Amino acid sequence: MLPVAQRVLCEERRWLTREEFLGLLSLGQALPGPNVCNLSIMVGHRFCGWRGAGAALLGMLAVPFAVVLALAAGFGHLSAHPAVAGALRGLGAVSAGLVAGTALKLAGALRATPLGRPAALALGVAAFGLVALARLPLPWVLLMLGPPAWWLATRRLAVTAPPAAPATAPATAAAEEPPP
Amino acid sequence: MTPLPWLTVLSGVAGLSLLSVGGALTVAPELHRLLVGELALLSDAQFRAAVALAQSAPGPNALYTAILGWQLAGAGGAALVLTAFMAPSSALALAVARWGGRLEGRGVRALRTGLAPITVALVASTAWLLAARAGGPAPLAVTAAAALLAWRTRLHLLWILGAGALLGSLGLV
Secondary structure (H helix, E strand, O other): OHHHHHHHHHHHOOOOOHHHHHHHHHHHHHOEOOHHHHHHHHHHHHHHHHHHHHHHHHHHHHHHHHHHHHHHHHHHHHOOOHHHHHHHHHHHHHHHHHHHHHHHHHHHOOOOOOOOHHHHHHHHHHHHHHHHHOOOOHHHHHHHHHHHHHHHHHHHHHHHOOOOOOOOHHHHHHHHOOOO | OOOOOHHHHHHHHHHHHOOOEOOHHHHHHHHHHHHHHHOOOOOHHHHHHHHHHHHHOOOOHHHHHHHHHHHHHHHHHHHHHHHHHHHHHHHHHHHHHHHHHHHOOOHHHHHHHHHHHHHHHHHHHHHHHHHHHHOOHHHHHHHHHHHHHHHHOOOOHHHHHHHHHHHHHOOOO
8 A cells, every 4th residue: 555655646646755755654654543544635635625635535445445345245265265365475475575665765765854864763773673573562662752753853953944044054964964 | 133233333433543543453452352342243253354354455454444344234334334433533634634734843844754764664664564474485585576676666566566466376475
């Protein structure tokens, strides 16, 4: 789901930059509900108001809803077939790869993060360790890492945001660059 | 068959919607407790089949709630339960999209910036967990090839998915 959304929104239609996509996905992640659905609601709203949001959500759910019901009705005897079971295994392996490819692309959007690369790397490694390796539930991880990340972002944005001080802005940006 | 306690089911599902931070599956244990334990409307096997099916099918994992509804009362039940699950969280997302913009430059922008690296890590974690579930060297090789193709080329994703399904149905994965 996510790889397709990223591909279509950022590369085929060019409605969002990678950075904007990552920002909206982050918000969608922090809100309850499926992150891709939240993302599509916010994208739909951005371009066409509440009608766009409704259309985006329906578009996201309608076809999968029909497919899932058809599968639920006929899945029992279909999945017993070795070729079907094999195809599902193959699809599973590929979709893991597509999601990994999306993670790599989105990581590119962090290059210019106001957090600074070392801090962003530390937050990312911590989140991966807690979710993928320690298998902690996501709400806990967001509660642990979210507040410090927010605090840091607020401070960094306060330093870089005011355009009133152009003399210091390049210096701060340079200072935040990690050593080569 | 006794009439289903729809009010209890739908209000329970709608309430869990607002707690489902991190995706629909995070509230699966709670939903299991309600439908299988407390109300005894579904069996444990039915519940697990719904989750497994939604995970292997295309579309958001939240569709497992639709399968639970289908198991309760056919297509109408599926639409009702899915709507009850999607409406509250979607309304909240819409509210944030609509009024969150006024806070732009302060809270929301910092939240997005701060969460961005965590979000990338979560996407990577999803890939990691999916790959671990597939297991074995052949699926891992397919996963790595798909990752490289999706990352570095503009090859249409359906070709990559189709190739995976073909390799799998030939018994090569």
